[in-house]
Amino acid sequence: MLLPRILSAIVMAVLFVCAVFVLEETNFILAMGGVVFLAGWEWARLSGVQNQLARLVFACLIGVVCFLVYQTDLSKISLSISPALWLLALYWVIRYPTQLIWQHVLSRLVFGVLVLVTTWASLVVLKQSEAFVVWVLLLMGLIWGADSGAYFAGRAFGKHKLARSVSPGKSWEGVIGGVVLTQVGVMLFSFYSDFSLAKWIGLALVALIISFVSVLGDLTESLFKRHEQLKDSSHLIPGHGGVMDRVDSLTAAAPIYVLLLSLIGWL
Numbered sequence: 001m002l003l004p005r006i007l008s009a010i011v012m013a014v015l016f017v018c019a020v021f022v023l024e025e026t027n028f029i030l031a032m033g034g035v036v037f038l039a040g041w042e043w044a045r046l047s048g049v050q051n052q053l054a055r056l057v058f059a060c061l062i063g064v065v066c067f068l069v070y071q072t073d074l075s076k077i078s079l080s081i082s083p084a085l086w087l088l089a090l091y092w093v094i095r096y097p098t099q100l101i102w103q104h105v106l107s108r109l110v111f112g113v114l115v116l117v118t119t120w121a122s123l124v125v126l127k128q129s130e131a132f133v134v135w136v137l138l139l140m141g142l143i144w145g146a147d148s149g150a151y152f153a154g155r156a157f158g159k160h161k162l163a164r165s166v167s168p169g170k171s172w173e174g175v176i177g178g179v180v181l182t183q184v185g186v187m188l189f190s191f192y193s194d195f196s197l198a199k200w201i202g203l204a205l206v207a208l209i210i211s212f213v214s215v216l217g218d219l220t221e222s223l224f225k226r227h228e229q230l231k232d233s234s235h236l237i238p239g240h241g242g243v244m245d246r247v248d249s250l251t252a253a254a255p256i257y258v259l260l261l262s263l264i265g266w267l
Helices: 002-021 025-046 053-069 073-094 107-127 132-159 172-192 197-228 243-264
Strands: 161-163 167-169
Touching: 002 025, 002 132, 025 053, 025 107, 025 197, 025 243, 053 073, 053 107, 073 107, 073 197, 073 243, 107 132, 107 243, 132 167, 132 172, 132 197, 132 243, 161 172, 161 197, 167 172, 167 197, 172 197, 197 243
Parallel strands: none
Antiparallel strands: 161 167
């Protein structure tokens, strides 16, 4: 099982590097659309849709919505719904397993459309910025930093459960470890980028918010998987589960990240 996992990780890393450094805007947008399409197919499964054709139709619907958002130049505007979307997700996570409207299949499908379309839109907006490579690498660095810090700090010090009913393995100590690691990364990034104190503080605040939001993305997918009694969103990626299992933190972090950068005036 280890070899397929390693090979899959190498392939994903190569594809990510190609997407960031090689693809032009149109091809990048199409590539991200492909990722969102696969994630949509999995989201239908997380929503309780059993029929394979229905899952495919749902994935196509997300593709159509993405196309319409792009054609009407609403990519940046669509991100404005992200805060409300993830505050709602936070409420669901806190209240789980209380019977809530999210447990209805249609509610989860609508939520999935909004989540995946705003994720795609945020990457489109990033790609259209002059400093795309810097901002997208910083985004991934914040997500990976929060995840890695949480993993190691949680294993070493984790005692106080973050959301026992949703994801018993996560702890508050892990979250703090992720915040600390991302802040160290921001400090180094700001130093080598010769940022002013004001800009460093601004980026530190963005990183703090993203550290928490990325955890919420992970918890939200865990909530849906637990409700459907699923270990992975699918088996598309050998040794890694499904696409959603790889991008769950990104779905929450990317739209909020791009929205914050836009509000600050950096995009």
